[in-house]
Amino acid sequence: MSSATAIAHPNIALVKYWGKRDAALNLPAVGSISITLDTLATTTSVQFDSDLDRDTLSLDGQSSETSLGRVSACLDLLRARAGVDTRAAVSTSNNFPTGAGLASSASGFAALVTAADAALSLDLPPQTRSILARQGSGSAARSIFGGYVEMHLGKASDGSDCFAEPLLDAPDWPMTVTVAVVSKTSKKVGSTEGMELTRHTSPYYDAWVAGQSADLDEARSAIEARDFDKLAEISEHSCLKMHALAAAARPGLVYLQGPTLEAMHRVRALRASGCGVFFTIDAGPQLKAISLPEHRGQVTSALADIDGVVEILQSGLGEGARVV
Amino acid sequence: MSSATAIAHPNIALVKYWGKRDAALNLPAVGSISITLDTLATTTSVQFDSDLDRDTLSLDGQSSETSLGRVSACLDLLRARAGVDTRAAVSTSNNFPTGAGLASSASGFAALVTAADAALSLDLPPQTRSILARQGSGSAARSIFGGYVEMHLGKASDGSDCFAEPLLDAPDWPMTVTVAVVSKTSKKVGSTEGMELTRHTSPYYDAWVAGQSADLDEARSAIEARDFDKLAEISEHSCLKMHALAAAARPGLVYLQGPTLEAMHRVRALRASGCGVFFTIDAGPQLKAISLPEHRGQVTSALADIDGVVEILQSGLGEGARVV
Numbered sequence: 001m002s003s004a005t006a007i008a009h010p011n012i013a014l015v016k017y018w019g020k021r022d023a024a025l026n027l028p029a030v031g032s033i034s035i036t037l038d039t040l041a042t043t044t045s046v047q048f049d050s051d052l053d054r055d056t057l058s059l060d061g062q063s064s065e066t067s068l069g070r071v072s073a074c075l076d077l078l079r080a081r082a083g084v085d086t087r088a089a090v091s092t093s094n095n096f097p098t099g100a101g102l103a104s105s106a107s108g109f110a111a112l113v114t115a116a117d118a119a120l121s122l123d124l125p126p127q128t129r130s131i132l133a134r135q136g137s138g139s140a141a142r143s144i145f146g147g148y149v150e151m152h153l154g155k156a157s158d159g160s161d162c163f164a165e166p167l168l169d170a171p172d173w174p175m176t177v178t179v180a181v182v183s184k185t186s187k188k189v190g191s192t193e194g195m196e197l198t199r200h201t202s203p204y205y206d207a208w209v210a211g212q213s214a215d216l217d218e219a220r221s222a223i224e225a226r227d228f229d230k231l232a233e234i235s236e237h238s239c240l241k242m243h244a245l246a247a248a249a250r251p252g253l254v255y256l257q258g259p260t261l262e263a264m265h266r267v268r269a270l271r272a273s274g275c276g277v278f279f280t281i282d283a284g285p286q287l288k289a290i291s292l293p294e295h296r297g298q299v300t301s302a303l304a305d306i307d308g309v310v311e312i313l314q315s316g317l318g319e320g321a322r323v324v
Numbered sequence: 325m326s327s328a329t330a331i332a333h334p335n336i337a338l339v340k341y342w343g344k345r346d347a348a349l350n351l352p353a354v355g356s357i358s359i360t361l362d363t364l365a366t367t368t369s370v371q372f373d374s375d376l377d378r379d380t381l382s383l384d385g386q387s388s389e390t391s392l393g394r395v396s397a398c399l400d401l402l403r404a405r406a407g408v409d410t411r412a413a414v415s416t417s418n419n420f421p422t423g424a425g426l427a428s429s430a431s432g433f434a435a436l437v438t439a440a441d442a443a444l445s446l447d448l449p450p451q452t453r454s455i456l457a458r459q460g461s462g463s464a465a466r467s468i469f470g471g472y473v474e475m476h477l478g479k480a481s482d483g484s485d486c487f488a489e490p491l492l493d494a495p496d497w498p499m500t501v502t503v504a505v506v507s508k509t510s511k512k513v514g515s516t517e518g519m520e521l522t523r524h525t526s527p528y529y530d531a532w533v534a535g536q537s538a539d540l541d542e543a544r545s546a547i548e549a550r551d552f553d554k555l556a557e558i559s560e561h562s563c564l565k566m567h568a569l570a571a572a573a574r575p576g577l578v579y580l581q582g583p584t585l586e587a588m589h590r591v592r593a594l595r596a597s598g599c600g601v602f603f604t605i606d607a608g609p610q611l612k613a614i615s616l617p618e619h620r621g622q623v624t625s626a627l628a629d630i631d632g633v634v635e636i637l638q639s640g641l642g643e644g645a646r647v648v
Binding site: 203206210233236240248250252254257259264265 | 583
């Protein structure tokens with residue numbers, strides 16, 4: 001028996017990831033840039049036990065069969081590297097709502113790979129863990145690292161150059177993330193399904209893929225220069241462009257709800273009035289307001305005031321996945 | 325002195341118009357298909373009077389200088405055809421909110437051209453009035469006709485083949501339009517300005533233009549076959565695609581507000597449950613629900629119930645612009 005526990009944080013893409021070029025290997029059609037949070041966290045324990053005849057998964061204290069297949073497939077990749085076939089008991093818990101656009105699969109697979117790596121004493125470098133986490137969930141590759149992170153598109157057909165790497169550490173440019181939680185129910189159309197529908201039916205898909213490289217350049221240089229306004233503009237553009245891409249699918253995917261849109265207009269009005277804040281939204285109804293820490297109070301009151309915003313979560317930027 | 329009064333109705337595009345290929349002649353980049361309403365109306369009187377030294381415009385009882393330039397320019401086209409230079413007093417009134425995505429410029433210029441044509445005894449055929457109305461406002465070309473109307477893109481650089489024509493009369497396929505009014509204030513970014521920003525900055529613009537012909541074919545054949553579900557699907561796709569196109573501009577144009585989006589989700593849920601209804605939304609926050617007349621009650625209660633919907637307007641399909 002060998003076991004380890006790891007913690008990982010969700011990340012929020014500023015230059016968005018949407019679309020896969022290879023669904024089996026989970027290779028993205030576009031690169032992306034994200035920030036890793038701190039207060040929101042997934043804690044995962046993996047215990048390899050030769051007495052087990054199958055993997056088991058406990059999610060927030062409840063046995064979960066729906067996610068077990070993906071978890072087992074991810075553990076298989078690590079078992080293959082260790083040359084073992086031992087089954088594992090996985091226990092994972094989130095301190096935030098699961099499956100509602102808060103990137104629980106990102107922190108989940110980053111923590112899983114990191115815990116399993118330690119339990120099997122593989123001691124894989126972060127880049128390799130990033131590749132393995134990506135095969136569990138595309139955005140999980142980024143949660144291996146902290147602060148500002150870029151996910152590379154890569155060129156290799158086997159995905160060997162498709163990993164994330166850090167751009168800038170969290171303390172070097174502090175930021176506050178205020179999440180306006182609109183709904184805690186899981187989304188109707190999951191990301192993978194939504195991405196595939198978009199790739200096959202949205203007339204904007206080719207233009208989306210073609211434009212990503214310029215958006216990544218713009219965001220990377222904004223981060224290098226610590227240029228908040230520039231990062232705000234390219235991030236909101238990427239977010240709106242991603243939701244636009246999905247809305248143009250058939251049938252159209254509309255992840256936003258009424259209060260999400262009210263929150264978006266509120267954030268735009270705040271920035272127009274000089275407040276250092278911008279929005280981003282993933283494949284769910286929650287809005288994430290990214291602000292300079294000194295504007296956090298103003299942002300919180302503006303968002304908490306919206307009908308339909310049921311909870312406000314707050315986070316700074318944090319570290320990558322690590323054993324605890 | 326010669327005068328005439330005309331009435332015209334707003335129209336709602338089902339296959340959307342967005343983008344101009346020639347801003348000066350107001351030539352659209354894409355064709356469109358619309359329905360003309362009945363209860364919502366603009367009534368316009370034009371009185372040519374040799375005692376006037378300039379055109380005057382009264383809008384809903386108030387002198388309006390902001391719209392006078394466009395109105396005068398439109399009257400100039402008719403004066404040129406009549407070989408006169410007499411100035412006119414124009415008095416126009418809408419029985420619905422002006423400039424808030426309810427197509428007041430469409431009914432306005434259709435009524436203006438029709439009244440001026442009669443006052444000048446030009447007796448121009450509807451197709452010519454459609455061309456003249458288009459130069460005032462792109463969507464006005466469609467309000468010359470009633471029922472289901474197609475606006476042709478045309479090929480000529482002078483716009484001589486860029487006019488609307490009727491596809492099907494209103495009584496041949498009755499429909500109810502229920503407008504959920506979310507805001508009565510005028511929109512911040514007008515259609516013309518929004519279209520130009522979109523054309524110059526949205527990465528999705530080429531794909532939008534390229535896809536329009538197939539959407540028009542699909543909607544036209546749905547109308548010919550009186551196939552409600554098919555018309556519903558292509559109309560919602562065209563609407564989402566247009567708003568997606570504009571949201572991807574820089575900065576992104578987001579015409580929808582929170583209650584608009586709630587209403588959209590409500591309409592989608594209604595149709596999923598078997599109700600014959602679909603939504604469309606123009607460059608403003610109002611949502612228009614198009615339904616089979618027998619489902620009108622169900623649609624009205626679902627929309628009236630939404631927080632932020634301040635008024636419900638209802639209309640059937642009506643006639644084209646006419647002298648009264």
